[in-house]
Amino acid sequence: MKDLIIKYKSVIKFILTFLVVYAILTFVYKVYLDSSDGSTYYPDYLTNLVAKQTDSLLHAFGYASRIEKHPDEPSMKLIVNGEFVARIIEGCNAMSVIILFISFIIAFAGKAKTTFFYILAGSILIYIVNIFRIAILSVGLYHYPWRSEELHTVIFPLIIYGMVFLLWMFWVNRFSSLSSLNE
Template sequence: MKALLIKYKSVIKFILTFLSVYFALTLAYKYYLDYSEESKYYPDYVTNLVAKQSKLLLNSLDYRVQVLPHPDEPSMKLIINEKYVARVVEGCNSVSVIILFVSFIIAFAGTFKYTFLYALAGSILIYAINLFRIAVLSIGLYNYPWRRDILHTVIFPLIIYGMVFLLWMFWVNRFSKLKKYHA
């Protein structure tokens, strides 16, 4: 048993680090969401911000967009040219995806400086791609509402998770300490 632990020490360390960071960040995010119920931003600050920034992005593309609090559920209604096309819910704000990304980067940590800067830059890129994703999804739903299922369940998750996967692969192959151990 001891030989197995020694042999797979780096794998065990990765798994424990990933799970610890993921659990800590998810717990912090849960507390943030619980605290947000008392906030003036509906449904929470980040989701509200994402909805408003999506509106600005769509307006810059010559769409007339409104973002309104949904009366029946914790989300923001996205309305294009007087047509209700989508709702921005907490799951659309990219925070959960960023938590997953950062947990992986820390589990495969390089130097503190590179790990911190890459996690920060990657998080900003994921956030920006998410805004782009929401804007394109909204345009797609406005113009092709009959494609709702494939747009929302296949194409657009592929965009955000595909970006995360590419960022992970770049990190592991370029900056991770683990690469140096096996070189």
């Protein structure tokens, strides 16, 4: 058993680091959500901001869109050209994806400064791409409502998780301490 632990020390370290960082960030995010009462920003600040920025992007694309509080659930209704096309819920704000991204990068950490700036740049990129993906999904749902299942369950996740995967691969091959071992 001891030989296996020694042999797979780096794998065990990666898994434990990933799980600890993921658990801590998820806990902090849950505390943030629990402290959001929805009175100022509904349903929470980050989800509200994503909804507003998506609305602004849709306006830039030339669509008459608006957002409004959903009367029956903690979400924002997204209306495009007078048609209710989507609801923006807490899960749409990309925070869980960013937490996953950060946990992986820290588990494969490289130099502290490089790791910090990569996490910052990657998180901002994920956030921005998320705004675009919600806008694209909304336009798709407006023009092709019969394709809602494919748009939401295939295209929508493919955009964000595909980009996160590419960011991870770039990190591992270029900046992580693992890449320096392979040179």
